[in-house]
Amino acid sequence: MAEIDHIVIGARTLEEGAAWVEAHLGARPQPGGKHEGIGTHNLVMGLGPDCYLEVIAADPDQPAPAQGRPFDLDDPSVTLMLEAGPHLIGWVARTPALEAVAARLGPAVAGKVRPWKRGTLSWRMAMPPQTQDMRNLVPSLIQWDDGQGAAPRLPDSGCRLVALEAEHPDVDSVRRALGIRGLDEAVTVRRGPHPRLVARMRRADGTDAALASG
Template identity: 70%
Template sequence: MAEIDHIVIGARTLEEGADYIEAQLGVRPTQGGAHPGIGTHNMLLSLGPQSYLEVIAADPDQPQPTQARPFDLDDPAVAMMLEAGPHLLAWVARTPVLDAVVTRLGTSQAGEVKAWSRGDLTWRMAFPPQRQDMRNLIPPLIQWDDGKGAAPRLKKSGCKLVALEAEHPDAEQLREALRQRGLDEALKVRRSPHPRLVARITRPDGSEVALSSG
Protein backbone atom coordinates (compact mmCIF):
# COMPACT_ATOMS: atom_id res chain seq x y z
CA MET A 1 0.00 0.00 0.00
CA ALA A 2 1.40 3.39 -0.99
CA GLU A 3 0.60 6.73 0.64
CA ILE A 4 1.41 10.42 0.43
CA ASP A 5 4.98 11.15 1.50
CA HIS A 6 5.37 14.84 0.65
CA ILE A 7 4.42 17.70 -1.63
CA VAL A 8 6.98 19.66 -3.64
CA ILE A 9 7.25 23.44 -3.97
CA GLY A 10 9.65 24.62 -6.67
CA ALA A 11 11.51 27.91 -6.36
CA ARG A 12 14.32 29.84 -8.04
CA THR A 13 16.12 29.94 -4.69
CA LEU A 14 15.49 28.38 -1.30
CA GLU A 15 15.17 31.85 0.22
CA GLU A 16 12.36 32.73 -2.16
CA GLY A 17 10.67 29.41 -1.45
CA ALA A 18 10.94 29.83 2.32
CA ASP A 19 9.54 33.37 2.12
CA TYR A 20 6.60 32.10 0.08
CA ILE A 21 5.75 29.28 2.48
CA GLU A 22 6.05 31.57 5.49
CA ALA A 23 3.68 34.04 3.85
CA GLN A 24 1.18 31.29 2.97
CA LEU A 25 1.32 29.13 6.10
CA GLY A 26 2.75 31.40 8.79
CA VAL A 27 5.68 29.04 9.47
CA ARG A 28 9.11 29.04 7.87
CA PRO A 29 10.56 25.73 6.62
CA THR A 30 13.85 24.55 8.08
CA GLN A 31 17.08 23.80 6.25
CA GLY A 32 17.28 20.36 4.70
CA GLY A 33 20.43 19.94 2.67
CA ALA A 34 21.99 19.22 -0.70
CA HIS A 35 21.35 16.29 -3.02
CA PRO A 36 24.87 15.43 -4.24
CA GLY A 37 25.11 14.87 -7.98
CA ILE A 38 21.46 15.83 -8.52
CA GLY A 39 22.09 19.58 -8.55
CA THR A 40 19.42 20.54 -6.02
CA HIS A 41 19.00 21.37 -2.34
CA ASN A 42 15.94 21.76 -0.15
CA MET A 43 14.12 23.01 2.93
CA LEU A 44 11.40 21.08 4.77
CA LEU A 45 8.25 21.72 6.79
CA SER A 46 6.28 19.12 8.72
CA LEU A 47 2.65 18.64 7.66
CA GLY A 48 1.93 15.97 10.25
CA PRO A 49 3.62 12.81 11.54
CA GLN A 50 3.73 11.09 8.14
CA SER A 51 3.96 13.89 5.57
CA TYR A 52 5.83 17.10 4.88
CA LEU A 53 6.40 19.93 2.43
CA GLU A 54 9.63 20.20 0.48
CA VAL A 55 10.93 23.44 -1.03
CA ILE A 56 13.40 22.52 -3.77
CA ALA A 57 15.68 24.67 -5.92
CA ALA A 58 18.78 24.39 -8.04
CA ASP A 59 21.88 24.34 -5.82
CA PRO A 60 24.37 27.03 -6.93
CA ASP A 61 27.17 25.27 -5.04
CA GLN A 62 26.94 22.14 -7.21
CA PRO A 63 28.14 21.79 -10.80
CA GLN A 64 25.61 21.36 -13.57
CA PRO A 65 24.32 17.77 -13.21
CA THR A 66 24.72 15.28 -16.04
CA GLN A 67 20.98 14.66 -16.09
CA ALA A 68 17.96 16.94 -15.79
CA ARG A 69 17.10 18.10 -12.28
CA PRO A 70 13.97 16.47 -10.82
CA PHE A 71 10.46 17.90 -10.93
CA ASP A 72 11.12 19.59 -14.29
CA LEU A 73 13.22 22.34 -12.69
CA ASP A 74 15.29 22.62 -15.88
CA ASP A 75 12.26 22.80 -18.16
CA PRO A 76 12.10 26.30 -19.71
CA ALA A 77 8.35 26.59 -19.04
CA VAL A 78 8.80 25.67 -15.38
CA ALA A 79 11.78 28.01 -15.03
CA MET A 80 9.69 30.85 -16.47
CA MET A 81 6.85 30.06 -14.06
CA LEU A 82 9.23 30.11 -11.09
CA GLU A 83 10.54 33.49 -12.23
CA ALA A 84 7.12 34.80 -11.19
CA GLY A 85 7.32 33.07 -7.81
CA PRO A 86 7.47 29.68 -6.07
CA HIS A 87 4.87 27.14 -7.13
CA LEU A 88 3.45 23.78 -6.15
CA LEU A 89 5.00 21.37 -8.66
CA ALA A 90 4.27 17.79 -7.64
CA TRP A 91 3.74 15.21 -4.93
CA VAL A 92 5.66 12.08 -3.97
CA ALA A 93 4.20 8.78 -2.78
CA ARG A 94 5.87 6.43 -0.32
CA THR A 95 5.86 2.65 -0.83
CA PRO A 96 7.58 -0.24 0.96
CA VAL A 97 7.66 -2.31 -2.24
CA LEU A 98 9.22 -0.01 -4.84
CA ASP A 99 10.99 -2.75 -6.81
CA ALA A 100 7.83 -4.84 -7.05
CA VAL A 101 5.77 -1.92 -8.34
CA VAL A 102 8.39 -0.95 -10.93
CA THR A 103 8.76 -4.57 -12.06
CA ARG A 104 4.99 -4.91 -12.46
CA LEU A 105 4.47 -1.61 -14.31
CA GLY A 106 7.78 -1.60 -16.19
CA THR A 107 10.25 1.25 -16.38
CA SER A 108 8.40 2.72 -19.35
CA GLN A 109 5.55 3.59 -16.96
CA ALA A 110 7.10 3.71 -13.50
CA GLY A 111 10.57 4.96 -14.41
CA GLU A 112 14.01 3.73 -13.44
CA VAL A 113 14.86 3.22 -9.78
CA LYS A 114 17.73 5.48 -8.66
CA ALA A 115 19.48 5.98 -5.33
CA TRP A 116 19.47 9.35 -3.58
CA SER A 117 20.98 10.70 -0.38
CA ARG A 118 21.04 13.79 1.83
CA GLY A 119 23.20 13.69 4.94
CA ASP A 120 22.45 10.44 6.73
CA LEU A 121 19.16 9.93 4.90
CA THR A 122 19.18 7.51 1.98
CA TRP A 123 16.37 6.43 -0.29
CA ARG A 124 15.47 5.20 -3.75
CA MET A 125 13.05 6.83 -6.17
CA ALA A 126 11.42 6.11 -9.50
CA PHE A 127 10.13 9.06 -11.53
CA PRO A 128 7.53 8.38 -14.25
CA PRO A 129 9.02 9.30 -17.63
CA GLN A 130 8.24 12.86 -18.71
CA ARG A 131 5.00 13.23 -20.68
CA GLN A 132 3.71 10.07 -18.98
CA ASP A 133 3.10 11.59 -15.56
CA MET A 134 -0.11 13.41 -16.57
CA ARG A 135 1.41 16.79 -15.69
CA ASN A 136 2.96 15.60 -12.40
CA LEU A 137 -0.31 14.15 -11.12
CA ILE A 138 1.11 10.60 -11.23
CA PRO A 139 3.72 10.82 -8.47
CA PRO A 140 7.29 9.61 -8.27
CA LEU A 141 7.54 6.66 -5.88
CA ILE A 142 9.97 6.70 -2.98
CA GLN A 143 11.21 3.98 -0.64
CA TRP A 144 13.20 5.13 2.37
CA ASP A 145 16.04 2.85 3.38
CA ASP A 146 15.22 3.22 7.09
CA GLY A 147 11.53 2.60 6.48
CA LYS A 148 10.59 5.96 8.03
CA GLY A 149 12.00 8.80 5.98
CA ALA A 150 12.18 12.52 6.67
CA ALA A 151 8.71 13.21 8.13
CA PRO A 152 9.25 11.76 11.65
CA ARG A 153 12.50 13.72 12.01
CA LEU A 154 10.89 17.12 11.51
CA LYS A 155 9.83 19.46 14.28
CA LYS A 156 6.06 19.92 14.56
CA SER A 157 4.99 23.02 12.66
CA GLY A 158 1.32 23.23 13.57
CA CYS A 159 0.49 22.78 9.89
CA LYS A 160 -1.35 19.74 8.56
CA LEU A 161 -2.02 18.39 5.08
CA VAL A 162 -5.77 17.73 5.17
CA ALA A 163 -6.41 16.88 1.51
CA LEU A 164 -4.64 16.44 -1.80
CA GLU A 165 -6.75 16.82 -4.92
CA ALA A 166 -6.07 16.27 -8.62
CA GLU A 167 -7.91 17.62 -11.66
CA HIS A 168 -7.42 16.34 -15.22
CA PRO A 169 -9.40 16.07 -18.46
CA ASP A 170 -9.03 12.26 -18.35
CA ALA A 171 -9.91 11.62 -14.73
CA GLU A 172 -10.53 7.91 -15.28
CA GLN A 173 -7.08 7.34 -16.75
CA LEU A 174 -5.55 9.15 -13.79
CA ARG A 175 -7.59 7.09 -11.31
CA GLU A 176 -6.42 3.89 -13.00
CA ALA A 177 -2.77 4.97 -12.91
CA LEU A 178 -3.08 5.72 -9.20
CA ARG A 179 -4.87 2.41 -8.55
CA GLN A 180 -2.00 0.54 -10.21
CA ARG A 181 0.34 2.13 -7.67
CA GLY A 182 -1.85 1.39 -4.64
CA LEU A 183 -2.92 5.03 -4.34
CA ASP A 184 -6.69 4.65 -4.78
CA GLU A 185 -7.46 6.54 -1.58
CA ALA A 186 -4.53 8.95 -1.55
CA LEU A 187 -6.21 11.90 -3.22
CA LYS A 188 -9.49 13.05 -4.67
CA VAL A 189 -9.62 13.03 -8.47
CA ARG A 190 -12.08 14.99 -10.55
CA ARG A 191 -12.48 15.86 -14.20
CA SER A 192 -11.45 19.35 -15.29
CA PRO A 193 -10.34 20.92 -18.59
CA HIS A 194 -6.98 21.83 -17.09
CA PRO A 195 -4.60 19.53 -15.13
CA ARG A 196 -4.05 20.80 -11.61
CA LEU A 197 -2.81 19.60 -8.22
CA VAL A 198 -4.29 21.21 -5.11
CA ALA A 199 -2.92 20.78 -1.57
CA ARG A 200 -5.22 21.88 1.25
CA ILE A 201 -3.28 22.68 4.40
CA THR A 202 -4.37 23.99 7.78
CA ARG A 203 -2.21 26.68 9.40
CA PRO A 204 -1.33 26.72 13.12
CA ASP A 205 -4.29 29.09 13.71
CA GLY A 206 -6.70 26.57 12.19
CA SER A 207 -7.38 28.45 8.96
CA GLU A 208 -7.06 26.57 5.67
CA VAL A 209 -4.83 27.46 2.71
CA ALA A 210 -4.99 25.90 -0.75
CA LEU A 211 -1.74 25.66 -2.72
CA SER A 212 -2.28 24.95 -6.40
CA SER A 213 -0.10 23.93 -9.33
CA GLY A 214 -2.26 25.87 -11.76
Protein backbone atom coordinates (compact mmCIF):
# COMPACT_ATOMS: atom_id res chain seq x y z
CA MET A 1 0.00 0.00 0.00
CA ALA A 2 1.31 3.44 -0.94
CA GLU A 3 0.74 6.62 1.07
CA ILE A 4 1.48 10.34 0.82
CA ASP A 5 5.14 11.09 1.50
CA HIS A 6 5.39 14.76 0.64
CA ILE A 7 3.95 17.62 -1.38
CA VAL A 8 6.08 19.64 -3.79
CA ILE A 9 6.18 23.39 -4.28
CA GLY A 10 7.90 24.57 -7.42
CA ALA A 11 9.70 27.90 -7.44
CA ARG A 12 11.93 29.93 -9.70
CA THR A 13 14.42 30.20 -6.82
CA LEU A 14 14.55 28.70 -3.35
CA GLU A 15 14.44 32.18 -1.83
CA GLU A 16 11.15 32.90 -3.59
CA GLY A 17 9.78 29.52 -2.52
CA ALA A 18 10.70 30.03 1.13
CA ALA A 19 9.05 33.45 1.25
CA TRP A 20 5.91 32.09 -0.43
CA VAL A 21 5.56 29.17 1.99
CA GLU A 22 6.09 31.46 4.97
CA ALA A 23 3.46 33.90 3.68
CA HIS A 24 0.90 31.11 3.18
CA LEU A 25 1.65 28.84 6.15
CA GLY A 26 3.39 31.04 8.71
CA ALA A 27 6.44 28.77 8.85
CA ARG A 28 9.66 28.84 6.86
CA PRO A 29 11.21 25.74 5.27
CA GLN A 30 14.80 24.88 6.12
CA PRO A 31 17.72 24.11 3.79
CA GLY A 32 17.63 20.67 2.24
CA GLY A 33 20.41 20.21 -0.28
CA LYS A 34 21.39 19.48 -3.85
CA HIS A 35 20.13 16.64 -6.04
CA GLU A 36 23.42 15.95 -7.78
CA GLY A 37 22.99 14.98 -11.41
CA ILE A 38 19.28 15.85 -11.32
CA GLY A 39 19.79 19.59 -11.73
CA THR A 40 17.73 20.70 -8.72
CA HIS A 41 18.07 21.70 -5.07
CA ASN A 42 15.48 22.04 -2.34
CA LEU A 43 14.16 23.24 1.00
CA VAL A 44 12.11 21.06 3.34
CA MET A 45 9.57 21.55 6.13
CA GLY A 46 8.17 18.91 8.48
CA LEU A 47 4.40 18.39 8.53
CA GLY A 48 4.45 15.81 11.31
CA PRO A 49 6.17 12.42 11.56
CA ASP A 50 4.94 11.00 8.26
CA CYS A 51 4.76 13.89 5.80
CA TYR A 52 6.67 16.97 4.75
CA LEU A 53 6.69 19.85 2.29
CA GLU A 54 9.43 20.30 -0.30
CA VAL A 55 10.32 23.46 -2.20
CA ILE A 56 12.22 22.56 -5.37
CA ALA A 57 13.94 24.77 -7.92
CA ALA A 58 16.48 24.48 -10.70
CA ASP A 59 19.99 24.60 -9.24
CA PRO A 60 22.00 27.27 -11.10
CA ASP A 61 25.24 25.56 -10.08
CA GLN A 62 24.37 22.34 -11.93
CA PRO A 63 24.03 21.79 -15.68
CA ALA A 64 20.63 20.86 -17.03
CA PRO A 65 20.28 17.05 -16.94
CA ALA A 66 19.80 15.15 -20.18
CA GLN A 67 16.47 13.69 -19.05
CA GLY A 68 15.00 17.03 -17.93
CA ARG A 69 14.40 18.22 -14.39
CA PRO A 70 11.67 16.54 -12.31
CA PHE A 71 8.10 17.77 -11.92
CA ASP A 72 8.11 19.33 -15.40
CA LEU A 73 10.33 22.20 -14.20
CA ASP A 74 11.75 22.58 -17.73
CA ASP A 75 8.32 22.64 -19.38
CA PRO A 76 7.72 26.14 -20.85
CA SER A 77 4.23 26.34 -19.33
CA VAL A 78 5.58 25.51 -15.86
CA THR A 79 8.47 27.94 -16.27
CA LEU A 80 5.99 30.68 -17.20
CA MET A 81 3.76 29.84 -14.24
CA LEU A 82 6.67 30.00 -11.80
CA GLU A 83 7.73 33.36 -13.21
CA ALA A 84 4.49 34.66 -11.68
CA GLY A 85 5.27 32.99 -8.34
CA PRO A 86 5.70 29.61 -6.63
CA HIS A 87 2.95 27.00 -6.94
CA LEU A 88 2.09 23.52 -5.76
CA ILE A 89 3.34 21.38 -8.64
CA GLY A 90 3.05 17.78 -7.48
CA TRP A 91 3.26 15.18 -4.77
CA VAL A 92 5.15 11.99 -4.01
CA ALA A 93 3.84 8.71 -2.58
CA ARG A 94 6.04 6.22 -0.74
CA THR A 95 5.83 2.49 -1.12
CA PRO A 96 7.80 -0.37 0.46
CA ALA A 97 7.85 -2.25 -2.85
CA LEU A 98 8.83 0.25 -5.54
CA GLU A 99 10.50 -2.19 -7.91
CA ALA A 100 7.53 -4.58 -7.78
CA VAL A 101 5.02 -1.80 -8.40
CA ALA A 102 7.10 -0.28 -11.20
CA ALA A 103 7.56 -3.69 -12.83
CA ARG A 104 3.82 -4.37 -12.64
CA LEU A 105 2.92 -1.00 -14.18
CA GLY A 106 5.81 -0.92 -16.65
CA PRO A 107 8.11 2.03 -17.43
CA ALA A 108 5.62 3.57 -19.86
CA VAL A 109 3.22 4.10 -16.93
CA ALA A 110 5.34 4.23 -13.77
CA GLY A 111 8.50 5.70 -15.23
CA LYS A 112 12.00 4.33 -14.82
CA VAL A 113 13.27 3.67 -11.29
CA ARG A 114 16.26 5.93 -10.63
CA PRO A 115 18.52 6.37 -7.59
CA TRP A 116 18.61 9.76 -5.87
CA LYS A 117 20.76 11.13 -3.07
CA ARG A 118 20.85 14.27 -0.92
CA GLY A 119 23.37 14.45 1.89
CA THR A 120 23.01 11.31 4.01
CA LEU A 121 19.61 10.46 2.53
CA SER A 122 19.25 8.09 -0.39
CA TRP A 123 16.20 6.74 -2.17
CA ARG A 124 14.84 5.34 -5.39
CA MET A 125 12.13 7.09 -7.33
CA ALA A 126 9.94 6.43 -10.35
CA MET A 127 8.41 9.46 -12.04
CA PRO A 128 5.54 8.97 -14.51
CA PRO A 129 6.30 10.08 -18.08
CA GLN A 130 5.32 13.71 -18.46
CA THR A 131 2.77 12.96 -21.17
CA GLN A 132 0.86 10.58 -18.88
CA ASP A 133 1.02 12.15 -15.43
CA MET A 134 -2.08 14.34 -15.82
CA ARG A 135 -0.18 17.48 -14.83
CA ASN A 136 1.30 15.73 -11.79
CA LEU A 137 -2.06 14.74 -10.29
CA VAL A 138 -0.67 11.22 -10.31
CA PRO A 139 2.36 11.07 -8.03
CA SER A 140 5.89 9.92 -8.42
CA LEU A 141 6.63 6.84 -6.30
CA ILE A 142 9.47 6.74 -3.80
CA GLN A 143 11.14 4.12 -1.62
CA TRP A 144 13.59 5.36 1.00
CA ASP A 145 16.67 3.21 1.44
CA ASP A 146 16.53 3.51 5.24
CA GLY A 147 12.81 2.69 5.35
CA GLN A 148 12.00 6.00 7.07
CA GLY A 149 12.84 8.89 4.81
CA ALA A 150 13.04 12.62 5.45
CA ALA A 151 9.88 13.36 7.47
CA PRO A 152 10.94 11.84 10.83
CA ARG A 153 14.24 13.71 10.67
CA LEU A 154 12.71 17.17 10.29
CA PRO A 155 11.67 19.63 13.00
CA ASP A 156 7.89 19.77 13.26
CA SER A 157 6.61 23.06 11.83
CA GLY A 158 3.21 22.58 13.48
CA CYS A 159 1.55 22.74 10.05
CA ARG A 160 -0.40 19.75 8.77
CA LEU A 161 -1.60 18.43 5.44
CA VAL A 162 -5.32 17.89 6.06
CA ALA A 163 -6.38 16.66 2.61
CA LEU A 164 -5.13 16.36 -0.95
CA GLU A 165 -7.60 16.96 -3.77
CA ALA A 166 -7.35 16.41 -7.52
CA GLU A 167 -9.58 18.05 -10.12
CA HIS A 168 -9.74 16.82 -13.71
CA PRO A 169 -12.30 16.61 -16.55
CA ASP A 170 -11.81 12.82 -16.68
CA VAL A 171 -12.24 11.73 -13.06
CA ASP A 172 -12.40 8.03 -13.97
CA SER A 173 -8.94 8.10 -15.52
CA VAL A 174 -7.47 9.84 -12.47
CA ARG A 175 -9.11 7.38 -10.08
CA ARG A 176 -7.90 4.46 -12.16
CA ALA A 177 -4.34 5.81 -12.24
CA LEU A 178 -4.36 6.28 -8.46
CA GLY A 179 -6.01 2.91 -7.84
CA ILE A 180 -3.38 0.87 -9.69
CA ARG A 181 -0.79 2.50 -7.41
CA GLY A 182 -2.72 1.62 -4.24
CA LEU A 183 -3.71 5.23 -3.61
CA ASP A 184 -7.50 4.98 -3.79
CA GLU A 185 -7.98 6.60 -0.38
CA ALA A 186 -5.13 9.11 -0.50
CA VAL A 187 -6.74 11.76 -2.69
CA THR A 188 -10.24 13.16 -3.14
CA VAL A 189 -10.95 13.29 -6.88
CA ARG A 190 -13.60 15.53 -8.39
CA ARG A 191 -14.50 16.83 -11.81
CA GLY A 192 -13.04 20.16 -12.86
CA PRO A 193 -12.49 22.07 -16.10
CA HIS A 194 -8.73 21.48 -16.08
CA PRO A 195 -6.15 19.47 -14.09
CA ARG A 196 -5.64 21.04 -10.66
CA LEU A 197 -4.06 19.80 -7.43
CA VAL A 198 -5.10 21.33 -4.10
CA ALA A 199 -3.46 20.71 -0.71
CA ARG A 200 -5.70 21.63 2.23
CA MET A 201 -3.43 22.73 5.06
CA ARG A 202 -3.75 23.66 8.73
CA ARG A 203 -1.30 26.21 10.09
CA ALA A 204 0.31 25.87 13.51
CA ASP A 205 -2.19 28.42 14.91
CA GLY A 206 -5.13 26.25 13.82
CA THR A 207 -6.23 28.35 10.84
CA ASP A 208 -6.73 26.81 7.42
CA ALA A 209 -4.92 27.44 4.14
CA ALA A 210 -5.00 26.01 0.63
CA LEU A 211 -2.06 25.53 -1.74
CA ALA A 212 -3.00 24.93 -5.36
CA SER A 213 -1.39 24.15 -8.69
CA GLY A 214 -3.41 26.73 -10.54
